[in-house]
Amino acid sequence: MTLPYDPNVDLPPQSEIAVGIIGMGDMGKMYARRISAAGWRVNACDREEKYETLCEEFAEHTNIHIFRNGHLVSRQSDYIIYSVEAEHISKVVAQYGPSTKLGAIVGGQTSCKAPEIAAFEAHLPTDVSIIPIHSLHGPGVNPTGQPLIIIPHRLRNPVALPLVVSIVSCFKSKHQFLSAVEHDRITADTQAVTHAAFLSMGTAWTCNSQFPWEETRWSGGIENIKINITLRIYSNKWHVYAGLAILNPSAQEQIRQYATSTTELFKLMISGNRAEFSRRVKAAGEWVFKGRDTPLLLRDDLLDRFSLSGVPKAGRKPNSHLTLLAMVDSWHCLRINPYDHMICSTPLFRLWLGSAEYLFRQPELLEDSIRFAVEDDTFRSDDLEFTVAARGWSEVVSFGDFASYRKRFEGVQRFFENRFAEAQRVGNEMITTILSHTEEGK
């Protein structure tokens, strides 16, 4: 890969550089710990009311200096990272941006870059370079080998970009240099629609008052992925998912298509039109998976290790898998090749694509799923609730309605909260094990 900067440029000594972090939530703290451990001085703050508790929490970290507010961080830091809620980025940058140190570099960690860039352009002094970043994983995932997107948006000197690269190299992530527009288009494909599928599963289970791990029809194999990842998402903060779906215009189109594909497939299922249902599903599968002969991303023996349920393999039933059929149909309708975006994929996206591949590249499984969808009513009420849920999520996102998004999200969160600790533990292990096997091609 040709680097978009001169790697031989002379950088200032590490002892002269301070990294600022505004927003010490889950991601901000993870960044502060890793960057300071690599030897950089870190200046950090959250909202003023958290100053004392943050000072206590980081009292032992001599390289992390907690300040009362973003003005104090901005005026003495050389690379300042805003790690706040995407919904608030404009307000927070308007507040602290004018205090940025002369000639410094500013970036953000929000998941959608259009509003972040607009805020920086509007509120930062013109001498400041703008280099946003985005770690494509949650705070509990080891950043080593995960994609880290770097956006060299405004470079005021030849040192700015190599300095940022040198600072973030402590994550040992895979660097991808993109424009903000490319970033938003790709993450709409990989993140927003993936989350829409899992959010809808959680809503459907809640509306049916079901804990899926207690039912034989959701046990083992890719069902473990559906359950673990749904719980993982709902154990996180609502604003992370709301921000990247609502603020990214490409995401809205994709989520709408996912809801449409779900609805159209569900109508074919209940009309008993097996021929047309089968034709549409297989046409989508052909388009997305044709010619793929690499080993499947997911393997049965690995999947079965990560169950939240105690149902033995013999007791399991086929599933209509409307969630996955609709995903592949959406990719087909929007002409999105999901493999094109692997370089910017999150662990959840890889597991979701792996699940789709597992179903579509094993013809007997796909036939079972088609037959079950049209001829068996075991999953009818689940599929009905899923369809209603997918449309509901799409509607909230298209209305740009953060308050309703939060209410929907937190309602499901309450339903599942007793299982979050276990789901986090199993989910972390599942991500580490399955993805390490896929990456090594084992």
Ligand SMILES: NC(=O)C1=CN([C@@H]2O[C@H](COP(=O)(O)OP(=O)(O)OC[C@H]3O[C@@H](n4cnc5c(N)ncnc54)[C@H](OP(=O)(O)O)[C@@H]3O)[C@@H](O)[C@H]2O)C=CC1
């Ligand atoms: N969590 C994830 O998996 C990932 C998140 N991201 C993105 O990173 C960003 C941070 O996410 P995450 O750490 O999870 O979220 P958190 O809610 O944990 O952290 C955001 C922090 O910023 C604080 N904050 C808000 N306003 C200000 C302000 N004016 N000054 C200082 N601090 C402020 C918040 O306080 P308060 O809570 O009081 O508002 C909160 O503590 C988001 O934009 C998210 O989309 C990116 C990759 C992964």
Ligand SMILES: O=C(O)C(=O)Cc1ccc(O)cc1
């Ligand atoms: O992997 C996922 O999709 C997650 O849910 C974690 C996550 C959330 C937001 C991001 O901007 C990046 C990663």
